[in-house]
Amino acid sequence: MNAKQLAAEQAVEHINDGMIVGLGTGSTAYWAIRSLAEKVSEGLRIRAVASSIQSEDLAKQLGIPLIPFSELEEIDMTIDGADEVDADLNLIKGGGGALLREKILAANSKRLIIIVDESKRVERLGAFPLPVEIVPFAANLTIRRLERLQGKPQIRLANGEPFITDNGNWIADCSFGPIADPAQLHLQLNMIPGVVDNGLFVQMAHQVVVGYNDGTVKIIN
Numbered sequence: 001m002n003a004k005q006l007a008a009e010q011a012v013e014h015i016n017d018g019m020i021v022g023l024g025t026g027s028t029a030y031w032a033i034r035s036l037a038e039k040v041s042e043g044l045r046i047r048a049v050a051s052s053i054q055s056e057d058l059a060k061q062l063g064i065p066l067i068p069f070s071e072l073e074e075i076d077m078t079i080d081g082a083d084e085v086d087a088d089l090n091l092i093k094g095g096g097g098a099l100l101r102e103k104i105l106a107a108n109s110k111r112l113i114i115i116v117d118e119s120k121r122v123e124r125l126g127a128f129p130l131p132v133e134i135v136p137f138a139a140n141l142t143i144r145r146l147e148r149l150q151g152k153p154q155i156r157l158a159n160g161e162p163f164i165t166d167n168g169n170w171i172a173d174c175s176f177g178p179i180a181d182p183a184q185l186h187l188q189l190n191m192i193p194g195v196v197d198n199g200l201f202v203q204m205a206h207q208v209v210v211g212y213n214d215g216t217v218k219i220i221n
């Protein structure tokens, strides 16, 4: 079993009958969705909401019951991956382009469990370029503002065209270097008109489950 799968399966053990579960996005969340589907097929009664079209399609395909957001008041537990995790459990997310829906789920979850392999743990956030979701309208002006914050923004491309998020927006991947104050940068970015949200998840995670290549798992609270 690989390190991502190990972390995912450990996290899924926390899911109980009757829960509403938020499904993350990415290659680690994939293993969590697979493991959850197996438990559902064995009789676990849960309902789920997904943070991306990709995860929603996978959940449907594997027989996980989904509920529409309109019927939802609160999520019991969301399990999601991350691109970087620091010692205070602050995160960079959005490598898969799903940061906005992921953050909406996280903010409305009683518990956010992050699943990663050991490569995602860092002393300080920022080696991974920070994804910032921006509206395509006047993107050049928004990009100029990101440049003024020293973010060296690069519009993410897919097949030579701007990558389009599930919300119809673009992603600017920003290289700030080591981020000294994630909370402050988060605020500065979200105050720019044209920025929808950014991939800094500051003090949102309740627990991080780390899978190691030697087959062990460590839980950080």
Ligand code: 5RP
Binding pocket: 024, 025, 026, 027, 028, 029, 080, 081, 082, 083, 092, 093, 094, 095, 096, 097, 098, 099, 102
């Ligand atoms: C998607 C995300 C993912 O959780 C993040 O990119 C980690 O992905 P993976 O588990 O494939 O390494 O934030 O927007």
